[in-house]
Amino acid sequence: DLAGIRHSIVNRTDPALGRLTEVTEMLLAEEQAEVAVATRIRLEGLRQDLWKLGTLCGLAVLAGTWFGRAVRRSVSIPLQQAEAVALRLADGDPSARVRPTGQDEVARVAHALDSLADAVLEREQRIRRLAETDAMTGLAQRSRFLHEVAEHLARQPHQAFALFCLDLERLKVINALVGFDAGDAAIRCCADRLALEDNAPLARLGGGSFGLLLPLHSGQPEAEA
Numbered sequence: 001d002l003a004g005i006r007h008s009i010v011n012r013t014d015p016a017l018g019r020l021t022e023v024t025e026m027l028l029a030e031e032q033a034e035v036a037v038a039t040r041i042r043l044e045g046l047r048q049d050l051w052k053l054g055t056l057c058g059l060a061v062l063a064g065t066w067f068g069r070a071v072r073r074s075v076s077i078p079l080q081q082a083e084a085v086a087l088r089l090a091d092g093d094p095s096a097r098v099r100p101t102g103q104d105e106v107a108r109v110a111h112a113l114d115s116l117a118d119a120v121l122e123r124e125q126r127i128r129r130l131a132e133t134d135a136m137t138g139l140a141q142r143s144r145f146l147h148e149v150a151e152h153l154a155r156q157p158h159q160a161f162a163l164f165c166l167d168l169e170r171l172k173v174i175n176a177l178v179g180f181d182a183g184d185a186a187i188r189c190c191a192d193r194l195a196l197e198d199n200a201p202l203a204r205l206g207g208g209s210f211g212l213l214l215p216l217h218s219g220q221p222e223a224e225a
Contacts, residue, residue, distance in 0.1 A: 082110050089117055134204040136184055137191035145203030145211050152201060152213060160216040162223035166194070168208030183208075 132144035140148065152161065168190050175183040187208055194202055194210055201213040216222050 082113055085113060085117070089113075089120065137188055137204050139191055139210075140201070140203040142203060142205050142211075145201055145205070148201035148203075149213050156215070160219070162214050162216050162220075164210075164212040164214070164223075165205075166190075166210045166212065168210075171208040 132141050133139070134141055149163070168186060171183055171186065174186055187204070190208070190210065191202075191204060194212055196212070196214065200215075201211075203211045205211050214223070
């Protein structure tokens with residue numbers, strides 16, 4: 001009975017196909033929902049990863065900036081200061097100093113440069129003292145004496161002073177009759193006797209001539225005495 005078989009197949013197949021279609025659509029909807037959930041989770045994770053990556057990049061930039069500033073503060077700036085001090089020393093300014101505060105290699109270089117500057121200053125002062133000091137008597141020479149007189153007058157503008165210009169008489173006669181050694185001894189003896197006060201400017205101006213500056217308290221009679 002082909003008609004009956006066809007009718008039976010149609011009656012049994014159509015509902016099954018419909019049910020299959022419904023199940024397929026339901027599974028597809030569930031799969032789409034699962035895919036959507038997974039996609040949302042992955043997008044959320046991706047956003048978190050991007051936020052973490054951005055945060056790390058920002059921290060890296062801040063760390064790089066801080067490190068660059070630290071390097072500049074600890075290396076570049078001290079080196080620039082040391083270079084400037086070296087140039088000032090080369091120009092003849094012995095007072096230039098770096099004054100380092102750390103203990104790293106740059107600070108040790110700066111300390112060495114300061115030590116060099118101190119040595120140069122001490123040597124120059126020693127040379128200047130030798131150049132401005134009379135070898136025979138150890139007294140100041142004329143240029144140093146004038147400088148000391150100016151300093152005393154500037155420090156004590158209201159103090160009266162007496163300026164003595166003294167000359168050792170008959171020095172040529174002593175040199176001619178007794179010898180130059182005796183004349184030198186007379187000059188040294190005169191220098192010792194003129195050292196009346198420790199801080200009073202005293203100088204050998206040349207030959208047997210001396211200069212002396214003394215403070216006065218009672219005027220000219222005190223100076224004459």
